[in-house]
Amino acid sequence: MVRVSRKIRQLVLDAGLVTEEEWGGARDTGQPIVDVLLERGQVEEEKLFELLGVASGIPPIDLSRATPSQEAIESLPQETCIEHCVIPLARNGDALTIAISDPFDVLLLDDLNILSGCRVRPVLSHPAAIRAALTKQFNRDQQEVEDLLGDVTGTEIQIREDEPQDLDISSGVGGEDVPAVKLVNLMILRALREKASDIHVEPMETQLRIRYRIDGRLVEAMTPPKSLLPAVMSRLKILANLDIAIRFEPQDGKFQIRYEGRTV
Numbered sequence: 001m002v003r004v005s006r007k008i009r010q011l012v013l014d015a016g017l018v019t020e021e022e023w024g025g026a027r028d029t030g031q032p033i034v035d036v037l038l039e040r041g042q043v044e045e046e047k048l049f050e051l052l053g054v055a056s057g058i059p060p061i062d063l064s065r066a067t068p069s070q071e072a073i074e075s076l077p078q079e080t081c082i083e084h085c086v087i088p089l090a091r092n093g094d095a096l097t098i099a100i101s102d103p104f105d106v107l108l109l110d111d112l113n114i115l116s117g118c119r120v121r122p123v124l125s126h127p128a129a130i131r132a133a134l135t136k137q138f139n140r141d142q143q144e145v146e147d148l149l150g151d152v153t154g155t156e157i158q159i160r161e162d163e164p165q166d167l168d169i170s171s172g173v174g175g176e177d178v179p180a181v182k183l184v185n186l187m188i189l190r191a192l193r194e195k196a197s198d199i200h201v202e203p204m205e206t207q208l209r210i211r212y213r214i215d216g217r218l219v220e221a222m223t224p225p226k227s228l229l230p231a232v233m234s235r236l237k238i239l240a241n242l243d244i245a246i247r248f249e250p251q252d253g254k255f256q257i258r259y260e261g262r263t264v
Contacts, residue, residue, distance in 0.1 A: 005105055026040070034048070048126075063130065068137055070193075075118060077115070080112075087133050097123060098116075190221060191212050194221075208229055208232070
């Protein structure tokens with residue numbers, strides 16, 4: 001749940017934007033209080049954020065008209081953005097603009113400065129708008145998975161063995177690659193974007209579960225069909241110069257990729 005500081009409660013009550021009963025009723029739903037008040041029409045969005053902006057000195061922003069830059073998004077882990085209901089919007093040098101919902105949460109602002117390694121410039125929006133922007137941003141790669149796979153079945157997957165040892169994925173997925181190659185490229189590209197230390201490929205009952213280890217925590221990234229498992233495993237073995245015929249014995253291998261002009 002998104003926390004709401006006592007400062008916000010006191011401001012809206014003192015300004016007469018809502019009554020004590022309306023605030024309490026919104027709180028009792030267990031949902032973000034500001035979202036509930038706005039959804040019920042008990043407070044006007046323009047008046048609320050004008051009040052908060054003047055009191056905090058932080059300008060409001062209409063996220064429906066804002067497009068986060070990739071450089072800004074990569075400044076914070078996805079889990080941090082979702083957990084704290086914030087979204088990075090723009091980065092200029094070490095200055096990072098981030099949309100937040102509580103301008104009086106100084107501890108959160110301090111944490112964002114530390115985690116991003118930047119000077120955070122906050123702008124103000126409400127939790128529902130931030131969550132919508134996060135969903136739109138972080139569902140993009142999952143949609144890429146769905147688009148590239150389409151109606152592909154396991155029998156349609158083939159592995160190209162003429163790939164170079166170094167895998168250049170700086171431009172994402174190529175239109176001429178077969179689905180297994182594109183899926184592996186996308187898995188690695190997204191892991192790099194989110195600064196993951198490990199990629200876990202786990203066969204489940206009906207699908208694969210791709211998880212990344214980010215800041216010590218395993219985070220689910222995508223769930224392609226389980227029928228792709230043999231092709232994905234073969235692709236990874238080929239890249240790492242492993243024997244694709246060995247299926248039940250552990251093997252060690254490695255490969256390098258080029259990403260944003262550097263070798264990883």
